[in-house]
Amino acid sequence: MDRTSYVKQVADLRAYAAVTEIPSDPYDVQVGLAKRLVRWERTIALTPAQAATYRRAMSMTHQRGPCCCPCWRWHAFRGLSNELIARRRWAAARVARVIDLVEGCGEGRGSMMGQKPSA
Numbered sequence: 001m002d003r004t005s006y007v008k009q010v011a012d013l014r015a016y017a018a019v020t021e022i023p024s025d026p027y028d029v030q031v032g033l034a035k036r037l038v039r040w041e042r043t044i045a046l047t048p049a050q051a052a053t054y055r056r057a058m059s060m061t062h063q064r065g066p067c068c069c070p071c072w073r074w075h076a077f078r079g080l081s082n083e084l085i086a087r088r089r090w091a092a093a094r095v096a097r098v099i100d101l102v103e104g105c106g107e108g109r110g111s112m113m114g115q116k117p118s119a
Contacts, residue, residue: 010026013025013101021033021084029102039079044082046082053085058099060092062100067105081095
């Protein structure tokens with residue numbers, strides 16, 4: 001974990017405090033919340049237009065998906081994305097921003113601050 005990036009993530013996540021489904025700390029996701037988010041991946045069906053929004057959002061994220069690999073975080077944040085898009089009607093850029101902020105893989109490449117990976 002890159003400490004500077006982590007501090008910025010937590011500070012930037014405060015802007016989403018009213019959305020209880022968005023964790024306030026990317027490295028401390030409560031089990032109950034993670035289970036709910038994973039469940040939403042299976043139970044929230046996106047329309048074709050919403051699926052296009054999801055694809056656009058993921059193409060904007062640092063990892064090009066909800067996480068770097070299909071682990072529990074991938075499934076949980078795919079579910080979170082479904083919720084934000086289908087029920088809250090969020091645009092792709094806003095979803096992408098949240099997904100970058102909840103990144104917890106610890107790469108420390110500045111992705112949480114909207115930077116793209118270096119080649």
